[in-house]
Structure formats: C-alpha cells, structure tokens
Amino acid sequence: MSEITVRPLGEDDWQDFRAVRLAALSESPEAFAAEAAKEESYDESFWRERMNRSNRLIAEQNGAAVGVVSVGQAKVSDGSAGELFGLWVRPEARGTGVATHLVKNGASLARQRGQSHLVYWVGTDNGRAVAFASGMGFRPTDFRRPMRIASEEDGDEEVAMVLALGEDVGPQPRL
Numbered sequence: 001m002s003e004i005t006v007r008p009l010g011e012d013d014w015q016d017f018r019a020v021r022l023a024a025l026s027e028s029p030e031a032f033a034a035e036a037a038k039e040e041s042y043d044e045s046f047w048r049e050r051m052n053r054s055n056r057l058i059a060e061q062n063g064a065a066v067g068v069v070s071v072g073q074a075k076v077s078d079g080s081a082g083e084l085f086g087l088w089v090r091p092e093a094r095g096t097g098v099a100t101h102l103v104k105n106g107a108s109l110a111r112q113r114g115q116s117h118l119v120y121w122v123g124t125d126n127g128r129a130v131a132f133a134s135g136m137g138f139r140p141t142d143f144r145r146p147m148r149i150a151s152e153e154d155g156d157e158e159v160a161m162v163l164a165l166g167e168d169v170g171p172q173p174r175l
C-alpha cells in the first residue's frame with residue numbers, strides 16, 4: 001500500500017477541489033446537503049471564493065485524490081471552535097486510514113488557529129461516519145438539527161460530535 005499524503009489547497013487549486021467534491025456528491029448523495037448536478041454548474045469565480053471560505057484538504061495516493069475534508073469556523077459566538085465538514089473517502093480507499101489522515105491534519109489546522117475544539121455534524125443514521133468519528137475521539141453532544149438533505153425523509157437528524165484539541169480544553173462549545 002503506497003503512502004497517503006494530505007495536501008492543503010489554495011485558491012489556485014480550485015479545479016482539484018472541484019473534481020473530488022463532485023465525486024463525493026455523486027458517490028454519497030445521502031451524506032451531503034448539496035447536489036452534484038447543481039455544483040457542476042458553478043463557475044470558476046464561485047469555486048475560487050469557496051477555496052478561501054474554509055480550508056480544503058485532499059488526501060492523495062499514487063498521485064490521485066482519494067479523499068477530501070474541509071475545516072471552517074464553527075458557528076459559536078467566541079470563535080473557540082473549528083468545524084470539520086464535507087469529509088469523504090473514495091469507496092476503494094475506505095478502511096485504509098485515509099479519513100484518519102484527513103481529520104488529523106484538519107485538527108492540526110484548528111489547533112494552530114488557537115481553537116480548543118473541533119465540531120463535526122454527522123447524520124445519526126450514518127453508522128460508519130459516527131463510528132469513525134468516535135474512534136478519532138469525537139464525543140457525541142446533546143445538540144441535534146434536522147438533516148438538510150432534499151432526499152431525506154422528515155425526521156432524520158444530525159448530531160454534533162466534538163473533539164477536544166488540547167489538554168486544557170475548557171468547557172464544550174455551545175452550538
């Protein structure tokens with residue numbers, strides 16, 4: 001098995017991000033709020049702006065993208081938490097540590113920004129993602145919200161899972 005590397009993307013890498021993001025939306029429509037057909041129509045300026053809105057990381061193996069994650073600012077008032085979202089690993093590469101590499105790099109980024117926690121909203125029905133996040137040390141919270149996915153039936157929910165990033169982490173963020 002060849003080495004997995006994680007590359008933080010800049011604005012000029014928007015085409016690399018676009019390709020893996022569209023692959024994620026097409027392969028796992030049940031996991032994401034956005035639709036591939038809609039995002040396919042967005043122009044270059046949209047993608048360039050998107051690259052600057054949050055940090056984008058892709059995992060690569062043998063020169064090909066095998067996974068992606070984004071890290072932004074969680075919607076908490078004091079800026080103390082980062083938010084991990086848009087996590088996806090190519091099906092053939094699942095169970096090989098790609099997601100672990102992506103999340104570890106995402107957590108480092110948030111830590112470098114001085115953030116004490118990383119928030120990850122995940123579908124309560126997404127057993128694999130919940131199991132993965134638990135294995136990485138994310139703890140479930142009481143915070144829930146409806147899934148924002150057109151194809152989901154009413155009543156499906158996401159749970160906020162939170163990872164403490166340091167040793168002296170203070171209280172959990174209020175979401």
Ligand SMILES: CC(C)(COP(=O)(O)OP(=O)(O)OC[C@H]1O[C@@H](n2cnc3c(N)ncnc32)[C@H](O)[C@@H]1OP(=O)(O)O)[C@@H](O)C(=O)NCCC(=O)NCCS
Binds near residue numbers: 097098
């Ligand atoms: C979620 C995702 C990124 C995790 O990456 P992965 O490579 O599959 O993760 P891993 O295999 O390292 O870990 C998954 C864990 O779930 C377990 N698992 C596998 N299938 C499972 C299932 N159907 N239900 C519950 N747990 C499951 C694995 O055994 C593993 O647990 P372990 O670490 O204790 O052995 C990947 O599955 C994915 O891209 N899924 C589709 C997109 C998605 O749902 N993204 C999350 C959006 S919030």
